[in-house]
Structure formats: C-alpha cells, structure tokens
Amino acid sequence: MNLIDILSQAFSLPFMWRAAIVLGTLALAAGLIGVFVNLRGLEFMSDGLTHAVFPGVAAGFVFAGQGGVVVGAILAAALATVVLTLLSRRRVTSDAAIAIILTSMFSVGVIIVSRSHDVTASLEQLLFGHLFTVTVTEVITTALVCLLALALVLLTLRGQVFTSFDERGAAASGYSTLGLTLVLNIAIACVVVAASIAVGNLLVLAVLIVPGAISRMWSRGLGGLFAGALIFALAAAALGLLGSFTVSVGADVAIPGGAAIAVVFVAGYMLSLLFRAVVPDKIRSVDA
Amino acid sequence: MTETRLLNLDDVAFAYDGEVALDHVTMHIDPGQAVALIGPNGSGKSTMLKGVLGVIPLVDGEMTVFRPKKGRGQSGRIGYLPQDDEIDADFPITLRQVVTMGRYRRLGWFRFPSTDDRQAVADALEVTGLTARANQRFGTLSGGQQQRGLLARALATKPSLLLLDEPFNALDQPNRDALIATLNDLKSRGVGILLTTHDLDLAREVCDSVLLVNGTQIAFGPREEVLTLSNLQQAFRDVQVEVDEHTVVLPGHEH
Numbered sequence: 001m002n003l004i005d006i007l008s009q010a011f012s013l014p015f016m017w018r019a020a021i022v023l024g025t026l027a028l029a030a031g032l033i034g035v036f037v038n039l040r041g042l043e044f045m046s047d048g049l050t051h052a053v054f055p056g057v058a059a060g061f062v063f064a065g066q067g068g069v070v071v072g073a074i075l076a077a078a079l080a081t082v083v084l085t086l087l088s089r090r091r092v093t094s095d096a097a098i099a100i101i102l103t104s105m106f107s108v109g110v111i112i113v114s115r116s117h118d119v120t121a122s123l124e125q126l127l128f129g130h131l132f133t134v135t136v137t138e139v140i141t142t143a144l145v146c147l148l149a150l151a152l153v154l155l156t157l158r159g160q161v162f163t164s165f166d167e168r169g170a171a172a173s174g175y176s177t178l179g180l181t182l183v184l185n186i187a188i189a190c191v192v193v194a195a196s197i198a199v200g201n202l203l204v205l206a207v208l209i210v211p212g213a214i215s216r217m218w219s220r221g222l223g224g225l226f227a228g229a230l231i232f233a234l235a236a237a238a239l240g241l242l243g244s245f246t247v248s249v250g251a252d253v254a255i256p257g258g259a260a261i262a263v264v265f266v267a268g269y270m271l272s273l274l275f276r277a278v279v280p281d282k283i284r285s286v287d288a
Numbered sequence: 289m290t291e292t293r294l295l296n297l298d299d300v301a302f303a304y305d306g307e308v309a310l311d312h313v314t315m316h317i318d319p320g321q322a323v324a325l326i327g328p329n330g331s332g333k334s335t336m337l338k339g340v341l342g343v344i345p346l347v348d349g350e351m352t353v354f355r356p357k358k359g360r361g362q363s364g365r366i367g368y369l370p371q372d373d374e375i376d377a378d379f380p381i382t383l384r385q386v387v388t389m390g391r392y393r394r395l396g397w398f399r400f401p402s403t404d405d406r407q408a409v410a411d412a413l414e415v416t417g418l419t420a421r422a423n424q425r426f427g428t429l430s431g432g433q434q435q436r437g438l439l440a441r442a443l444a445t446k447p448s449l450l451l452l453d454e455p456f457n458a459l460d461q462p463n464r465d466a467l468i469a470t471l472n473d474l475k476s477r478g479v480g481i482l483l484t485t486h487d488l489d490l491a492r493e494v495c496d497s498v499l500l501v502n503g504t505q506i507a508f509g510p511r512e513e514v515l516t517l518s519n520l521q522q523a524f525r526d527v528q529v530e531v532d533e534h535t536v537v538l539p540g541h542e543h
Contacts, residue, residue, distance in 0.1 A: 039379065158392045165379055165389070169438075172341040172368040173393050173445070220425040221382040 010245050018139045019131045019257060022198045023237045025146035029191050031211045031233030033153055035225055036184055038212035039164040043205070045084055045185070048098035049192045050204045052080030055109035057126050057196055062112055069126075070141045073196055077189035080105070085182050129200030131241075131257030142194040149190035152183050160184060161222065199258030206262040207233070214272045232268060240264035293318055293354070294449045294480040295340065300349035302332070302339035308347060309335040315499050315508040317449065322471065322481035324491035324511075327501040328524050333484040334371075336501065337451045340482065341368060354448060365393075367447030369439050371454050377427040383437050384422040387412055390444030412440040415470060432463040439467070443474075450474065452483040456490050468493050488515065 010016045037046055053076050060072020084098065113126070134142070153160060159180045162170040171177045188208070195204040215228030240261030247255050294317045301311035310332030317323055325333050338344045340353065353366070367390070390412065391405045401409075413419045416436040421429060429437060435458055442450060450471075456464055471481060471494045482499075485491050491498065491511075498514040500506040502523045507514040 039376075155397065158395065158397060161381075162389050162392055165381060165386070166370060166375055168338075168343070169368060169370050169389070169441075171343045172338075172366070172370070172451075173389075174342075175393075216378075216380055219380045221380060221423075222385050225380045 006242060006246055009249070010242065015132050015134075016241075016245065018134050018136065019198075019241060021139055022131065022134055022142050022194075023241055023261070024234070025143045026191070026194050026198050026207065027211075027233040027237040028230060029146040029149045029187075030195065030207045031230040032226065033149055033184075033187050033191050034208050034210070034212035034233070035215065035229045036153065036160055036164060036212070037188060037208060038216055040184070042185075042188065043209055044095060044098055046188055046192065046208055047205060048084060048102045049077060049080055049185075049189055050196070050201055051102040051109075052084075052105040053077045053189070053192050053196055054126070054201050055105050055112055057201065058109040058112040061126065062115055067137065069197065070138065070145070070193065073193040074145070076105075077193050078186070081182070081185045081189045085178075085185050125200075126196070127200050127202045128256055129196065129198050129203065129258035131198050131261075134197065138197055142197050145190045145194045149187040149194070152187040152190070156180055156183050199261050203258050203262040206265040207237075210265040210269045211236070214269055217272055217276050236264045236268050237261060293352070294321075295354065295482070296352040298350045300339070300351050301347050302335050302344055303347045304335050304338075304344055309503070310339070310501060311348065311504050313349070313499070313501070313505045313508075315505070317480040317482060319448070319478040319480055320475050321497060322475055322483070322495040323497045323499055324488075324495035325482060325484045325499050325501065326486075326488065326491060326523070327506075331502040331523070332504075333501065334453060336499075337368070337453055337482070337484065340451060341366060365445045365447045365449075367442030367445045367450040369435075369442045369450070369452040369455055371457065375426075375434065375438070377434075379427060381426050382423050383418060383426050383429065383440075384409060384413070386426050386437055387422075387440045387444050390441040393445070408444050408446060409440075412443040415443060415473075416440040417466060431458040432460055435459060436463065436467070439470070447479060449480045449482070452481065454484055454486070456485055456487055464490070 011020075037043060053073050056072040056074070056076020057069050058072070059076075060068030060070070062068075064071070080101065084101065087098075159170065159175045160183075162173070162175060163177050163180045167177050170180075191208055192204050195207050199207055211229040211233040214232055215225050219225040219228050240263070241257060243264065244255040244257045244260030247253055247260075296316045297313050300313045301308050302313075303309060313336065315323065325336055327333050335344065339346060340351070342353075387409045388401065388405070391401060391408060395401060395405065410419070413422055416439055418433060418436055418440060421433060421437075426434065426437060435455070439452075439455070442452075455467060459467060468490070471483075475481060475494075481494070483491075483495070496511060497509060498511050499508045500514050500519055500523050506523050507519045
C-alpha cells in the first residue's frame with residue numbers, strides 16, 4: 001500500500017476528515033503555545049492544568065453526556081487558570097500550589113466519573129481521547145477553542161516574547177506582565193481542553209511540550225523557533241494519524257489514535273536528542 | 289521644578305511586597321545629569337529603580353517622571369538595563385532580536401519595524417560595538433557582550449532617562465572603559481542617567497551627583513558633598529569601602 005492509496009482510502013472516510021481537522025488546528029495551537037510553555041518553564045503548570053481540567057470533563061460527561069464534555073472542560077480550565085496564575089504570583093511556592101491542585105482536582109474527577117453508569121468506558125474515553133469518534137459538534141468546538149488560543153497568543157506576541165525573555169525588562173518597558181501571563185495561561189488551558197478531546201487528558205502534555213522543546217534545541221533565533229515548532233507539530237500529527245490508520249486498517253490491529261500520536265511526538269523528541277548529540281555545534285542553528 | 293527636569297522625587301517611599309523598602313527620597317535628575325545610587329546590599333537600590341519604572345508602587349510622597357509631550361514622541365522614554373543574571377542564557381534569540389525589543393513599545397502589537405526602527409537598532413549596536421555580533425544567538429555571547437547587548441536594547445528606545453542596575457558588574461577593563469565612554473557621550477547629548485553601583489571609583493568617572501541610601505535616604509547632592517566619611521559610615525555599617533584606592537574599614541565594623 002503506497003502513500004497515495006493510504007491517503008485516498010483514509011480521506012474517503014468522514015471520520016478521518018473530522019480527526020484531521022481536530023488534529024490540524026490542535027497542532028498549530030499546541031506548536032505555537034508550546035514554544036512559550038518551554039520558554040517560560042511552564043511544563044509543570046500545564047500538567048497541573050490537565051489534571052484540573054479532568055473533573056470538569058468528567059462532570060460535563062456525567063451531567064450532560066458527550067456534549068457536556070467541552071463545556072465542563074472549559075469551565076474547569078478557566079477556574080484553574082485564574083487560581084494557578086494568582087497563586088504563582090503570590091509566591092506560594094508555585095510547585096507546591098500546583099501539586100495540591102493537581103491531586104485534589106484529579107481525585108474529584110475520579111469520584112465524579114464513578115457516579116456514571118458505564119465507568120470504564122467513559123474513563124477510558126476521557127483519559128485517552130476519542131479521536132476517531134469525534135462528533136461534528138466536537139470538531140467545531142475544538143477547532144474554535146484552538147483558534148481562540150492561537151488568537152490570544154498571536155495578538156499579544158511581542159509582549160509574550162519580551163516577558164518570556166526578561167520579565168522585569170518587559171514590566172519596565174510598560175507591559176502588564178500579569179495580564180500577559182494570564183492570557184498565556186488561558187491559551188494553554190484552551191489547548192489542554194482541545195487536546196483532552198482529541199488525544200486524551202493523559203496524553204495532552206506530549207502534544208503541548210514536545211514541539212517547543214525540540215525546536216528550542218535547534219534554533220538560534222525566534223523565527224526558527226516558531227517555524228520549527230509549528231512544522232514539527234503538524235508533521236508529527238499527520239504521521240501519527242496516518243500511521244494509526246494504516247496499522248489499524250492494513251494490519252487489522254486497532255490502535256488508539258491519541259496514543260499513536262503521542263508516541264510519534266515522543267519518538268521525535270528522542271530522535272532530536274540523539275541527532276543533537278551527534279551533530280556538531282557548527283552545523284546546528286542555521287536559521288535565525 | 290524646572291520645565292525640563294527628567295525626574296523629580298519629593299519625600300517618596302516605595303514598597304516591595306507590601307513593606308516599605310525605601311523612604312524619604314528627595315532627589316532629581318536634569319538632562320545631561322548622571323546620578324550614582326550607592327548603598328549596601330538590600331539597601332533599596334533596585335527598589336528605587338523599580339519604583340521609578342513604575343513596576344512597584346509608590347506609597348508616599350510625590351514623583352514626577354518626564355513624559356513625552358505631544359509632537360515630541362521621539363524622546364521621553366525610559367531605558368532600563370537589568371542585571372545580567374536575570375536573563376536566561378539558553379533563550380533562542382539573536383542579539384539583533386533582543387535589541388529590537390527596545391522598539392517594541394513604539395511598534396505596538398502589530399506594526400512591522402520601519403526603517404527608523406531598524407536604524408535605531410543598528411545605531412545601538414554600533415555604539416556598543418556589537419554590530420558584527422548582531423546575528424549571533426544571545427546566549428553564545430560573553431558576559432560582557434550580553435551586558436552591552438542589553439545596554440544596546442535600552443539605547444534603542446532612544447531614552448531621555450536611562451536606568452542601569454549594576455552596569456559595571458561582569459565587565460572587564462576594556463568593556464568598562466567603553467561603557468564609561470558611552471555613558472559620558474549620552475550625558476553630553478542630554479540623557480539623564482541613574483545607575484546603581486558598589487564601586488565608588490567608577491561612579492566618579494560618570495556621575496556628578498550621588499544618592500546614598502540604606503533603607504532610607506542618607507544624602508543626595510554633588511558627589512564630593514555626599515561622599516563624606518560620616519555619610520558613608522551611616523550607609524555602610526559593618527562593611528569595607530574603597531575610597532581613592534584606600535580600603536577603609538569603617539568604624540562599627542569591630543564588634
């Protein structure tokens with residue numbers, strides 16, 4: 001089976017189109033926002049957000065069925081974002097604050113899900129996503145949530161770059177760094193919500209963190225940093241999607257799309273680490 | 289207060305995290321005037337700079353910072369040089385991109401850099417002797433070059449008031465001399481300067497006035513009038529001070 005066959009076969013199926021749209025917008029948003037997660041060292045905070053979003057997802061599912069998932073996730077994410085941003089400003093050691101929120105929210109989520117009739121099925125869907133069974137409504141909502149995240153960061157891009165590089169300098173030149181941080185955290189929350197649906201709550205971090213981390217390894221300036229992260233995110237998402245489709249159809253082994261994509265992202269990171277160890281310094285960092 | 293005064297503080301107090309960190313500051317900076325802000329560690333020097341920048345709140349007194357008047361938009365900005373150790377050396381950004389940050393506020397959120405903006409960046413790189421390094425990754429520059437790069441960023445704003453936090457730290461002799469020359473040149477073009485330093489000798493080469501603090505203002509005025517033994521004694525308890533190449537262990541050091 002060659003690539004053309006795979007593509008034509010895959011995209012004759014409506015569910016593949018839906019998966020591709022969800023993943024495409026998610027990859028763009030995660031690629032851009034992941035760069036800032038990396039630059040500002042917000043990996044652990046993002047992890048805290050994914051856990052905090054979980055009870056929202058669970059409650060939405062239990063009270064309003066599949067359609068309630070996005071709404072629940074957005075509400076939980078909004079609440080958690082504001083709390084986490086303010087806590088980290090108040091100089092409660094932010095790691096401790098995140099750890100407390102992370103575990104308490106996640107257990108609340110599990111308790112909520114346990115009230116549901118079909119516990120195992122719903123838990124699995126919430127934790128590992130349901131890329132190939134997303135509904136048209138979910139496609140539209142996740143795409144909108146991703147576009148919102150992209151818009152928030154693109155509209156504040158200069159301030160975000162300045163604040164990431166040198167927060168005090170940014171404040172000194174008149175930027176509201178608290179406002180910018182809040183906007184960034186809301187964008188991260190949006191990506192977490194969208195990714196929870198596509199690749200699942202447990203696998204969000206791969207999509208959010210890997211592209212920025214890889215691109216940082218190789219770029220010398222800002223242009224390469226953003227371009228690299230976006231290209232990697234799109235390419236890895238495409239590879240994961242087509243890979244899981246090919247194996248599922250060709251070898252008749254059903255592979256969950258979300259997990260396949262997370263594996264491709266992480267494998268990309270490993271390869272990048274390996275190449276970086278091998279390639280001499282001079283050849284690296286070509287573009288600015 | 290004269291029309292052109294860049295900075296005027298009248299019995300000002302600044303608070304940091306809800307606590308007053310520096311109070312009773314009464315000082316001013318005129319165009320072309322350089323003031324050295326001197327005091328021991330934790331005496332409120334950085335607080336003072338942040339207060340003037342408006343990053344931390346003023347809780348008492350009155351402060352007037354020069355603001356650009358309509359139609360004179362090219363001057364009136366405050367340039368700020370942070371301490372080098374606050375910068376993430378591993379950040380993927382070129383020197384030119386760092387210096388361009390000095391233009392961000394003028395550019396607003398969306399406008400692309402114009403010829404003027406690019407010229408200001410080129411000029412700032414030229415003055416700091418970094419033109420050849422413009423496309424290098426910032427983190428690969430030496431400590432002294434990074435410091436000069438951040439100075440170039442401050443200069444790219446075309447400031448009329450320049451605030452520098454320990455600008456002479458991490459600089460070797462040639463870089464020090466170059467910085468002193470740059471600062472003196474800025475002064476001659478009417479830029480006001482406020483810099484923190486531990487080194488009284490360096491302060492002397494650039495600054496005509498001194499603001500001596502230790503949690504509160506001890507003295508402000510012409511250098512010779514402020515740097516008296518009794519004033520220094522009040523500011524630096526338990527520390528050594530270098531005055532005219534002599535190390536003076538101030539009374540109060542012995543316990």
